[in-house]
Amino acid sequence: EVQLVESGGGVVRPGGSLRLSCAASGFTFHNHGMSWVRQAPGKGLEWVSGLNWNGGSTTYADSVKGRFTISRDNAKNSLYLQMNSLRVEDTAFYHCARDGSYIGLDYWGQGILVTVSS
Amino acid sequence: QSALTQPASVSGSPGQSITISCTGTSSDVGAYNYVSWYQHHPGKAPKLVIYDVTNRPSGVSNRFSGSKSGNTASLTISGLQAEDEADYYCSSYTTSNTGVFGTGTQVTVL
Numbered sequence: 001e002v003q004l005v006e007s008g009g010g011v012v013r014p015g016g017s018l019r020l021s022c023a024a025s026g027f028t029f030h031n032h033g034m035s036w037v038r039q040a041p042g043k044g045l046e047w048v049s050g051l052n053w054n055g056g057s058t059t060y061a062d063s064v065k066g067r068f069t070i071s072r073d074n075a076k077n078s079l080y081l082q083m084n085s086l087r088v089e090d091t092a093f094y095h096c097a098r099d100g101s102y103i104g105l106d107y108w109g110q111g112i113l114v115t116v117s118s
Numbered sequence: 119q120s121a122l123t124q125p126a127s128v129s130g131s132p133g134q135s136i137t138i139s140c141t142g143t144s145s146d147v148g149a150y151n152y153v154s155w156y157q158h159h160p161g162k163a164p165k166l167v168i169y170d171v172t173n174r175p176s177g178v179s180n181r182f183s184g185s186k187s188g189n190t191a192s193l194t195i196s197g198l199q200a201e202d203e204a205d206y207y208c209s210s211y212t213t214s215n216t217g218v219f220g221t222g223t224q225v226t227v228l
Contacts, residue, residue, distance in 0.1 A: 035217065037164075044121070045156070045164065045207050047217035059216045062119050095163065102152035103209050103217035104169030111163065 002026040002107045004096050009112035016086050016116070022079040022096030022109060030054070030074040033099035036081050038092035039111070046092075049081065050099065064090075086116045122147065122208055122220035129226040135196040138223045140208030141189060146218055148189035152211035155184060155193045158222075159204045168193060195225070203227045 008020040020036070035050040049070040051058040058070050069082040079096050093111035100106035123141040130136040140147065140155075147153055155168040166175050168184035171191060181196045191210075195202055208220035 037219075044205075044222040045158070045209075045219040046121075047209065047219055050217060057215075059214070061216060100166070100175075101154075101169050102150070102211040104152070104154040104166060105156075105164075105209075106166045106169070106175055108163035108165075 002098070004098065004107060004109035006094060006096055006109045006112035009094065009114045011115045011117060012086055013118055014086060014088055014116055017082070017084045018086065018114060020081040020083065020094055020096075020112060020114070022081075024077045024079065024096075024098075027098070027107075029072075029077040034070075034072060034079045035097050035099055035103070035105055036070060036079075036094060037097055037105070037108075038090075038094045038114075040089070040092040043092075047103065048094070050103070051079075083114070086114075088116050090114065091116045119212070119214075119216060119218055122210060122218060124206075124208060124220040124223045126221070127224045127226065129228055130198045131228045132198055132200065134198050135194060136198060136225065138193045138195075138206055138208075138225070140191040140193070140210075140220045142191075142210055142218070143189055145214070146189075146210040146212040147186065147191050149213050150211055151186065153184065153186055153191040154209045155182075156207045156209065157202075157204045158207060164207065198227055200227050 097105035
């Protein structure tokens with residue numbers, strides 16, 4: 001059974017940093033690209049960042065470019081999102097997701113809440 | 119990277135068919151056949167119901183179908199059931215190698 005479990009969320013002050021992790025199991029992790037998607041309270045889904053199977057190609061939404069860094073460790077079956085210079089508007093549930101086909105995200109984690117507040 | 123445009127809400131009676139539109143640009147929806155659709159029940163992880171415009175993942179009901187014309191993609195749910203009541207989002211791969219989601223549509227079964 002495919003499982004994606006996020007961790008590392010919490011409350012942080014504006015300007016602070018947080019690192020999210022996503023532990024993957026039940027599939028061959030290094031065969032798939034991965035993405036992070038977020039949903040602010042009461043808002044819709046927003047694609048945040050994605051990377052290919054070996055992490056050699058990474059892309060970001062304009063809203064996080066230069067502040068967030070996506071990475072992966074295939075030996076640990078893990079995906080990461082380093083979030084720096086956090087803003088109040090980054091407050092959201094963050095989901096990791098497996099990329100089945102060009103942003104066709106076929107498995108999702110339950111999500112982890114990140115709250116940016118003073 | 120503007121969000122794709124979807125109607126805020128669509129409703130239908132059990133057994134009816136409904137169609138949700140998803141309008142983008144020549145840089146996303148119109149560029150490739152990489153449009154996906156997700157069903158999202160609040161508090162649960164989104165579920166992929168259509169990928170690559172028309173393909174259904176294994177286990178997804180054949181009542182869900184997708185299509186695309188130009189810069190607009192569509193999701194049709196036929197034989198509407200109470201369990202179909204949820205939020206639906208489209209997404210597209212873009213010419214910048216990024217992803218973009220739609221604004222979301224709340225489906226209500228009357």
